[in-house]
Amino acid sequence: MHPGALLCQVYDGVTAWARDLDEAQLGAPTRTEWTVAELLFHLLLDAQRALVTFATPADEPPDTDAVSYWLDWNPASGDGRAHLRFVRAAVAAYSSPRVVVEQWNETAAAAGRAALLAPLDDVVATQGHRLALPDFLSTLVVEATVHHLDLTGHVPGPPVTPAALAEVRRVLDGLLRGRAPSGWSDRDYALKGTGRLPLTDDDRAALGALAERLPLLG
Template sequence: MDLFSHAWTALRAAVAELPDEDFERPSGCAGWLVRDLVCHLVIDAQDVLITLVTPAGTEPTVDAVTYWKLVDPPTGEDPLDALIPRLAAAYGEPRWLKFHLDDVGSAAGRAAELADPGVRVGTRDEVLTTGDYLTAYVLEWTLHHLDLIARLPSAAEPPAETLAASRAALERIAGTAFPASFSDSDALLVGTGRRTPTDAERAALTGFPAKLPLILG
């Protein structure tokens, strides 16, 4: 749960420090500008708040790893994906997106800090402990932090601890470890298809047992 707070605080701080012009630049999410990604983070924060107050009375069906499902690459036909850019554009000025993310995001962060990690909650038709849910979201925040800074070389990177934890989570999802020559960022970017591997990385992946990219849903 400390890693959740660390990852979420760092991501929100990175957004808060962006100059307005960066909101119109492409993000690491295909087809989304930075402003679209930030709008998605607002919705993610709302999901966290909703889940933390949705108790479940049955046994867990997933944990922090099995919460993530491997899915087919997006086709662009998901109605929610199409809605996000329209919502983001409706904010008009970046300051309103920043304000909303800070407002809802701060509340989600406080709720996570106050949550009992052993309580079971329901989301996406699954049941898991609050601790596992928040642990799963470390990967979400870290990947989206990398998406945020994909074309913003001066922006702050994700914390080293959350990068390492996210790599370990992705390796558990894949059922295998990435080559030791990969940095944590490279393992996450290449592993999830956010970046094409270099020739050297492709050679290092020879015989890699998992099918790449790992698209999480």
């Protein structure tokens, strides 16, 4: 599958789920500290950054990849409180959280189309790094897939596409530098590997010393 097509699937899944949410549902909690509308706004910022990045070629070879990119975003490296406050303030300034949904719908669709058109041999620049385009697309898929699980923690929705969860597993394996317990589904791994669900005693026993590496990303 073209990596841009996978991003389209993930973004379309979020769009289909959020399209008809009412204001009460948009104010519901998620697996994060944000409400649904706030987390959707956070994803909107990522889709906007994607559009900028597709049009920002790097003039040197990649300096990071789909796995090492996340080392900058390990929970141990900072708590992200400033961004959390910014997102809350920005969403509060909207006349209605439904406007966030409308902006997400438009921006996510545009980012998906741009992902399909971008040459796969491009090297792009974002957030102080240079990535081959397929690796950059992977970072977007991982972010959106994990947040899709966050969004539907309290407001149920359709499951995430299996191919997207498989990509999350691939990246988490790279960060873990090992293998998750064989009994973990891809969804379990996405939630436990990012700290959304706590590890059980059995999990820790199966992971051994690798348990100290979790959570692998925030």
